[in-house]
Amino acid sequence: MNTKEVAHKWAKMCREGKSLECINELYADNIVSKEMPGMPGEITTGKQNVWNKSKNWLDSVEDFHASEIGEPIIAGDFFTAKMSFDCTFKEQGRQKMEEVGVYEVKDGKITSEQYFYSM
Numbered sequence: 001m002n003t004k005e006v007a008h009k010w011a012k013m014c015r016e017g018k019s020l021e022c023i024n025e026l027y028a029d030n031i032v033s034k035e036m037p038g039m040p041g042e043i044t045t046g047k048q049n050v051w052n053k054s055k056n057w058l059d060s061v062e063d064f065h066a067s068e069i070g071e072p073i074i075a076g077d078f079f080t081a082k083m084s085f086d087c088t089f090k091e092q093g094r095q096k097m098e099e100v101g102v103y104e105v106k107d108g109k110i111t112s113e114q115y116f117y118s119m
Helices: 003-014 020-025 046-060
Strands: 027-032 044-045 061-069 071-073 078-089 093-106 109-117
Touching: 003 020, 003 061, 003 071, 003 093, 003 109, 020 027, 020 046, 027 046, 044 046, 046 061, 078 109
Parallel strands: 027 109
Antiparallel strands: 027 044, 061 078, 071 078, 078 093, 093 109
């Protein structure tokens, strides 16, 4: 798959609530995931570790009230998309969040992801 195909498949799977399946299918074994500086899991490497990080985040959510995955924008080996979530966390209550994810694709797999959001 090329970058555009990966980006659209990523968006489709995320919209369907299949984010963990997406990691299994579309992420490279040596994926590098970056959160905002100072955040827990600021840098996570390896598919299983990124899967675990995502699973832990999903497990911390009590209820999803709304979520939106924007249409991917592709530039060469990269794509980006806006993500919005309105969810109630088990220990932090209800929060609305917006972030931008930037993804790099090589050989048909996502090799890096980086998230940008306001705290």
